[in-house]
Amino acid sequence: KQEVTQIPAALSVPEGENLVLNCSFTDSAIYNLQWFRQDPGKGLTSLLLIQSSQREQTSGRLNASLDKSSGRSTLYIAASQPGDSATYLCAVRPDDKIIFGKGTRLHILP
Amino acid sequence: SAVISQKPSRDICQRGTSLTIQCQVDSQVTMMFWYRQQPGQSLTLIATANQGSEATYESGFVIDKFPISRPNLTFSTLTVSNMSPEDSSIYLCSVSTRVSYEQYFGPGTRLTVT
Numbered sequence: 001k002q003e004v005t006q007i008p009a010a011l012s013v014p015e016g017e018n019l020v021l022n023c024s025f026t027d028s029a030i031y032n033l034q035w036f037r038q039d040p041g042k043g044l045t046s047l048l049l050i051q052s053s054q055r056e057q058t059s060g061r062l063n064a065s066l067d068k069s070s071g072r073s074t075l076y077i078a079a080s081q082p083g084d085s086a087t088y089l090c091a092v093r094p095d096d097k098i099i100f101g102k103g104t105r106l107h108i109l110p
Numbered sequence: 111s112a113v114i115s116q117k118p119s120r121d122i123c124q125r126g127t128s129l130t131i132q133c134q135v136d137s138q139v140t141m142m143f144w145y146r147q148q149p150g151q152s153l154t155l156i157a158t159a160n161q162g163s164e165a166t167y168e169s170g171f172v173i174d175k176f177p178i179s180r181p182n183l184t185f186s187t188l189t190v191s192n193m194s195p196e197d198s199s200i201y202l203c204s205v206s207t208r209v210s211y212e213q214y215f216g217p218g219t220r221l222t223v224t
Contacts, residue, residue, distance in 0.1 A: 031211055043202055044153075044215040051210075089152065091213070096141060096206070098213055102152045
């Protein structure tokens with residue numbers, strides 16, 4: 001059974017620092033991996049999608065990597081800003097349905 | 111990409127009543143899903159809404175409690191029936207494209223049951 005784990009559960013860093021969020025999954029048989037952002041009480045915003053054949057994707061200050069063989073993905077945020085404060089969710093797609101991790105709650109300190 | 115709208119955005123309901131949540135997508139999509147997010151928790155899949163046939167429910171969710179309709183490829187409804195305070199959650203509609211299999215989410219419906 002596929003399980004997705006995100007570490008740490010919560011993280012506070014000063015503004016301007018670079019940071020890395022971690023995601024691990026137990027079964028490498030996935031179609032893709034997706035990173036989302038969720039603001040309190042809101043829906044999810046898709047940040048980056050990495051197909052199983054890809055190693056990384058970049059969008060602005062965000063870079064996500066995928067290592068299927070080790071069952072790991074990282075989300076790198078450069079030059080963090082207070083507006084980056086949110087919960088970041090990792091999800092893998094083994095079939096038609098995606099499986100979520102519990103998320104990392106990120107707080108950027110001004 | 112897909113743009114998803116949900117109605118209502120929030121509601122406060124009395125125990126024992128029912129609420130129907132609407133989900134509208136700006137393009138035809140094959141796969142449409144309903145999720146629940148209880149306070150402080152991650153997302154739990156309720157069911158896959160199938161166009162023209164009965165929804166496929168996940169373990170722990172039943173049609174009598176969460177009836178779902180999907181009359182076409184752009185619209186679906188989820189009803190939360192005979193509500194109790196334990197149903198207080200954010201309910202999210204989601205779609206996936208068969209091109210990239212990227213998943214998109216609506217803004218959610220925040221339900222409070224008193």
